[in-house]
Amino acid sequence: xxxxxxAATTKSDEETIQxxxxxxxxxxxxxSSLHDPGIAARKRLxxxxxxxxxxxxxxxxxxxFTGTATEAINTVIKGTFFKHPKKTIITSNVEHNATxxxxxxxxxxxxxxxxxxxxxxxxxxxxxxxxxxxxxxxxLVSLIYANNELxxxxxxxxxxxxxxxxxxxxxxDMVQGPAHQRIxxxxxxxxxxxxxxxxxxxxxxxxxxYFKAKDTFDSLIHGGRQEHQKRAxxxxxxxxxxxxxxLGRCYHNIDTWEATIRANAEIFLETLxxxxxxxxxxxxxxxxxxxxxxxxxxxxxxxxxIMAFKLNEAGICVxxxxxxxxxxxxxxxxxxxIRVPEAYIDGSMRLSLSHEETKTDxxxxxxxxxxxxxxxxxxx
Ligand code: PLP
Numbered sequence: 001x002x003x004x005x006x007a008a009t010t011k012s013d014e015e016t017i018q019x020x021x022x023x024x025x026x027x028x029x030x031x032s033s034l035h036d037p038g039i040a041a042r043k044r045l046x047x048x049x050x051x052x053x054x055x056x057x058x059x060x061x062x063x064x065f066t067g068t069a070t071e072a073i074n075t076v077i078k079g080t081f082f083k084h085p086k087k088t089i090i091t092s093n094v095e096h097n098a099t100x101x102x103x104x105x106x107x108x109x110x111x112x113x114x115x116x117x118x119x120x121x122x123x124x125x126x127x128x129x130x131x132x133x134x135x136x137x138x139x140l141v142s143l144i145y146a147n148n149e150l151x152x153x154x155x156x157x158x159x160x161x162x163x164x165x166x167x168x169x170x171x172x173d174m175v176q177g178p179a180h181q182r183i184x185x186x187x188x189x190x191x192x193x194x195x196x197x198x199x200x201x202x203x204x205x206x207x208x209x210y211f212k213a214k215d216t217f218d219s220l221i222h223g224g225r226q227e228h229q230k231r232a233x234x235x236x237x238x239x240x241x242x243x244x245x246x247l248g249r250c251y252h253n254i255d256t257w258e259a260t261i262r263a264n265a266e267i268f269l270e271t272l273x274x275x276x277x278x279x280x281x282x283x284x285x286x287x288x289x290x291x292x293x294x295x296x297x298x299x300x301x302x303x304x305x306i307m308a309f310k311l312n313e314a315g316i317c318v319x320x321x322x323x324x325x326x327x328x329x330x331x332x333x334x335x336x337x338i339r340v341p342e343a344y345i346d347g348s349m350r351l352s353l354s355h356e357e358t359k360t361d362x363x364x365x366x367x368x369x370x371x372x373x374x375x376x377x378x379x380x
Contacts, residue, residue, distance in 0.1 A: 012202060028041070055182075062211055072195070072209035091103050142173070265286070269281070
């Protein structure tokens with residue numbers, strides 16, 4: 001099998017699974033309990049929080065564990081709205097549904113949300129952003145840092161500068177970041193960031209919310225005093241320890257992993273080109289500021305669903321848009337948002353690479369895709 005859906009979920013290595021099993025066995029007690037096993041669990045949680053913070057370039061008092069990145073994103077958006085119901089929230093049209101639907105909820109509660117249109121590469125036009133910041137009292141700007149469908153990486157510094165100028169908080173959905181880049185949160189100097197462990201070879205069930213200041217957002221989940229009293233509920237210690245281990249693996253291996261991914265992505269694109277078929281790379285070009293791991297390919301006049309089905313039969317796993325959309329049969333809002341031409345949009349699919357594929361794998365994938373196009377089996 002050639003698995004090219006790492007932007008949906010990555011696979012934990014055996015060591016990470018072992019670390020989680022050991023944590024389940026050795027730190028079984030509730031981290032809030034006062035007896036020795038509880039204290040041991042609490043200490044282990046503190047160590048994990050400190051290490052995760054360090055890997056993300058910040059300190060442990062800024063790290064809050066959630067169940068998913070979706071929950072972290074919802075916490076920032078709804079938590080800001082609950083705190084400042086009269087102020088405006090700004091987002092973009094190429095966000096993950098976690099952001100778009102949290103914003104939809106805010107609107108349904110009477111809140112004011114402005115969704116800006118990104119440009120054809122998935123970037124936010126700064127003049128548009130400034131105009132809206134100038135015209136409204138904005139509490140929050142929430143943007144996707146590394147686009148999960150296109151690979152676009154936004155330029156944070158000028159956006160952050162504008163947010164500071166107009167006293168708006170900046171949240172970045174950084175879910176696709178840590179598997180491919182060392183994230184330096186304190187250096188970025190943003191207000192919030194969201195992450196999910198299963199996107200960087202950790203387990204599902206662990207999200208991370210980075211927050212600069214505790215008093216800028218309201219809690220969504222009330223109960224015990226866990227997580228800086230901002231997110232109640234007994235912590236998923238084994239998952240958090242798995243997250244720590246997986247993030248550490250990324251942190252230490254990222255340079256060699258990224259070099260492999262870039263080389264494999266290049267050979268894939270070259271092989272596809274050599275086949276003389278009509279396709280386009282949706283979103284940023286390969287040399288733009290982007291994740292080389294996410295390639296959104298549009299095949300002219302093809303049906304990507306049929307192609308994905310046939311690729312699956314050939315042992316090649318890809319995705320149409322983002323995984324969360326795959327039961328809904330309509331062009332992804334992101335591809336629509338960046339205005340992918342009509343002839344290519346239905347023939348678009350996302351490949352998301354890891355360091356584990358070989359050059360031979362990528363050549364095979366490109367040639368299999370080209371053969372499917374040439375055979376006419378996937379024609380719309
Ligand atoms: N944001 C981005 C950019 C994503 O890629 C995803 C998952 O696909 C999410 C948010 C939501 O993550 P989760 O489903 O783990 O909560």
